[in-house]
Amino acid sequence: MSQKPADSAVDTSDLMAVRRQKLDALRAKGKDPFRNNWVQSHTSAKAYAAYExxxxxxxxxxxxxxxxxxGPEVSVAGRVITFRVMGKASFMKIQDRDGVIQLYVQRDSLPEGLYNEEFKKLDLGDIIGARGVLFxxxxxxxxxxxxxxxxVSKSMRPLPEKFHGMTDSEQIYRQRHLDLISNxxxxxxxITxxxxxxxxxxxLWExxxxxxxxxxxxxxxxxxxARPxxxxxxxxxxxFTLRIALELHLKRMLVGGFDRVFELGRVFRNEGLSRRHNPEFTMLELYQAYTDHRGMMExxxxxxxxxxxxxxxxFQIPRADSDEVIDLSGDWREVTYKELVLDATKDDKWFSRTKEEKLAACEKLGIQVDPESEDFEVTNNVFEKLIEPTLIQPTFVLNIPKELCxxxxxxxxxxxxxxxxxxxxxxxxIAPAYSEQNDPFVQREMFEAQVGEETQNLDEEFLSALEHGMPPAGGMGVGIDRLIILLTGAANIRDTILFPSMRPEKREQSE
Structure with a gap:
């Protein structure tokens, strides 16, 4: 039983067979089409700068x-992305990390026979090194x-038929290497x-x-x-579990005397996939002693x-699929959670209403809420579904309900x-931040209220560390992938993660 590799919609087996023949012909001549090295003196951008x-x-x-x-002599290297043969001369473009540069190759400029027997038999996708003068x-x-x-490296598998501007999202995410070549x-x-x-x-270092x-x-x-x-x-x-946050170990660093500490790390939450959620993502968390959430705002x-x-x-960031521009300059708006909820519900008695009254109001507002939700969760549904999507310009939402954190x-x-x-x-x-709880007794009470009867889920090591004394501190988490979505105009979190989580691809079985 053998497996047939998945590829694009086009059957590439014949094309691969032709490339294998070319490979075998080169090896028969004693040439290695997978070299150890090529001395690259210039990237495409540096070559352009040198000529200018x-x-x-x-x-x-x-x-x-x-x-x-x-002009000056350069040594460049990259992947062949276009190839135009014109009898005794050829034009070719290669792509490197900086961009694309054109090569001009004349038959008589190469050793006798090399142009017809080898150079003209190069394929799109091959990686070559080239030396010559600029003009x-x-x-x-x-x-x-x-x-x-x-x-320097033979491409055995042809690039997709329409690899220039590849648009199929499944292929883009599953074969990111092709996306990076073509888009x-x-x-x-x-790079950004x-x-x-x-x-x-x-x-942060500064x-x-x-x-x-x-x-x-x-x-x-x-x-x-979060579910781990x-x-x-x-x-x-x-x-063990894969971490769902960086927080508790970093706070133990505060106890240990590291007054300003941060970590950029991968975090794992066994939850849903969406345009804004990926189970594996990058988080920045930082903690600073002798400040509070106001310090984190700055x-x-x-x-x-x-x-x-x-x-x-x-400082002006265009919104994807919109004419609106996000202005990140100047001061940013500050508003309390309660003010936003009262304004959105048009009910100045909202926070004194019973849960049943709030559920009925949510239904009129078109917000679906699980009737088994806690009272604070009903209100938070109003915030997340009705209010948060409207906060386009930068807004600090202050004083959220204590049950949420x-x-x-x-x-x-x-x-x-x-x-x-x-x-x-x-x-x-984009970023939540706290005046960190440093009272070990209050912290234990809040943890116990959160976990209920599942007291085995209490992090006793963290609570023990807190009992040694943690200085007052401000702490903050920043979802890096969401920040990249904002600053680059990406439409989907998967566009900001090189290799997003995906279901394994089914492969056809053949005898």
Whole structure:
């Protein structure tokens, strides 16, 4: 029994057989089509810059027919994406990490026989190295006049028939390598993602935060209300979970004297897939001693504006599929959770209503709510389904109900709420932040209320650490993938994750 590899809708077996024949022919000549190395002196962008610098130094001439001397010699490498053979000469374009550059190859510039016997038999998708001088074609395109080339990696599987601008989302997510080859906007989005993460680190390092790494395997799932992935630790013969948050270990760092600490890490929640949710995602969590949620407001406001300035070059972010622009400059709106709910329901007595009255009101508002929900959950359905989608411009939502987060300080003026903000932009939560709870007795009570009778789920190690004394602190979590959606205009969280979670592809069985 053998498996037939999945591919595009086009049967590629014959094309692959032809490429295998070419491979065998090269090996029969003693040539290795999978080289160990190629010395690349210039990327495409650096080659363009080198020629432009050379061109600036050329003496001025009034003769339009004057021959322009060749530019500097470069050694480039990349994947063949277009190939046009014209008898004794060929034009080819290769793609590298910076973009695309054109090659011009003449038969007589290569060793005798090489042009017809090998070069013309290259395929789209092959990766080659080429050396030569730069010049400009009659159409003004900077090009490499090739004097030597090598096939450095033979592409055995042809690119999809319409790989330029590949649009099938299933194929894009499942075969991300092809998406990166064919879609420049996708390549740029992931480069931008990398630069954003780099600037996040730079911003926090400059503020004297220390980056740490905490365990991915936890014996108690804590720091958030989410269903964990389960696994078994064979060496210890006990069950563990993949972490659902970074919070509790980072707070133990505060107890240990690390006053400013952060982690950029993968988090795993065994829950649904949607346009804004992926079970495996990247989270930034940071904690700063001797401040509170107000201090965190300044941090996230400054951080996002730092990214806008140093990565995007603008504070105006166009919304996907809309003419509206999100303005991240200046000060941002502040409003309480209760104010938003009262305004949305048009009921100034909402918070004194019974749960049954709230459920009836939700039905009139067109909001579906599980009748078994707790009272605070009914109200939170109003916020999440009716209010949050309308918060397009940056908004700090303050003083949320205490039941929604057991890890924050109770608000001194309204004991039914906690000192928390949720930063909402583009209709979704980007960052929640707290004045962290550091009273071990109150923390235990809130944990016990959250877990009910399942007291085995209490993180006793964290509570024990808290009893040694944790300084007052502000803490914040930022969903990196959602932040990338916002800043790059991506339509789906899967567009911001290189290899999103997917059901395994079914493969046809053949004898």
């Amino acid at each position: 610098a050379f061109e600036k130094d050329l003496p001025e001439s009034d003769d339009p027919e004057a021959k322009v001397p060749d 400009k074609t009659k159409t003004g395109e900077i090009t490499v006049r090739v004097s030597a080339y090598e096939l 420049p906007e996708s390549r740029q989005r992931f 993602r990398s630069r954003i993460i780099q600037e996040i680190r730079k911003f 503020r004297e935060f220390v980056e740490v790494e905490t365990p991915c395997l936890h014996n108690v799932a804590g720091g958030a209300a 992935f389960m696994t078994h630790f064979n060496a210890l013969d006990c069950d 941090v996230i406001h400054s951080l996002i504006q730092h990214i806008c300035k140093n990565v995007l070059g603008t 057991p890890l924050a300080k109770i608000n001194e003026n309204d004991p039914s709420t906690i000192d928390v903000f949720e930063l909402c932009i583009n209709g979704q939560e």
